[in-house]
Amino acid sequence: MTDIQTDRPSIDDYFLEIASVVAKRATCLRNTVGAVIVRDKRILSTGYNGAPRNLEHCLDIGCIRDQENIASGTRHEKCRAVHAEQNAIIQAALHGVGTEGATIYCTHQPCILCTKMIINAHIEKVVYTTSYPDADSIKFFKEAGVEVVNIPQKVQPQKIQMSA
Numbered sequence: 001m002t003d004i005q006t007d008r009p010s011i012d013d014y015f016l017e018i019a020s021v022v023a024k025r026a027t028c029l030r031n032t033v034g035a036v037i038v039r040d041k042r043i044l045s046t047g048y049n050g051a052p053r054n055l056e057h058c059l060d061i062g063c064i065r066d067q068e069n070i071a072s073g074t075r076h077e078k079c080r081a082v083h084a085e086q087n088a089i090i091q092a093a094l095h096g097v098g099t100e101g102a103t104i105y106c107t108h109q110p111c112i113l114c115t116k117m118i119i120n121a122h123i124e125k126v127v128y129t130t131s132y133p134d135a136d137s138i139k140f141f142k143e144a145g146v147e148v149v150n151i152p153q154k155v156q157p158q159k160i161q162m163s164a
Helices: 011-025 084-094 112-120 135-144
Strands: 003-007 034-039 042-048 103-108 125-130 147-150 159-163
Touching (some): 011 042, 011 084, 011 103, 011 125, 042 084, 084 112, 112 135, 135 147
Parallel strands (some): 103 125, 125 147
Antiparallel strands (some): 003 159, 034 042, 034 103
16 A cells, blocks of 8 residues: 655645636736635635626726826726625625635735725635735724735645655
8 A cells, every 4th residue: 555645735725726726817917816715614706806797808908007007006996807805705695605704815915995895794814825015904804803814925736745
């Protein structure tokens, strides 16, 4: 019998890696962002950033924010895309899936708009990799009692070592 040793990723690393795969569907020219909502180690919903349903994507028509030289972390209302976290929450709602008590795994720190949606969706924990220039979001999470974890390193794929 072969003894297999694995360097299994932690639960947080596992779902962050899934969020990074979800981000590959993003259509934003500035950031590719993915989000995964999880409860009891089960995926409830996913989302990536892109234009609203039936509207053209920035990949096809260009970025309004770039055209108007709008700095990252500001003037969110000028973005054509629905954010990954918003799409994950919307998808859960469309399919009747409750998010209370869940964790959201994000490739990027949520902006203040997504933060408010996460708080009102009763999501209890946020885990993200890439920081975002929005200190207010972290402040709001703390005030609302939402746990926030930043895991800045890239998730490493699982390595399997076999021994005879």
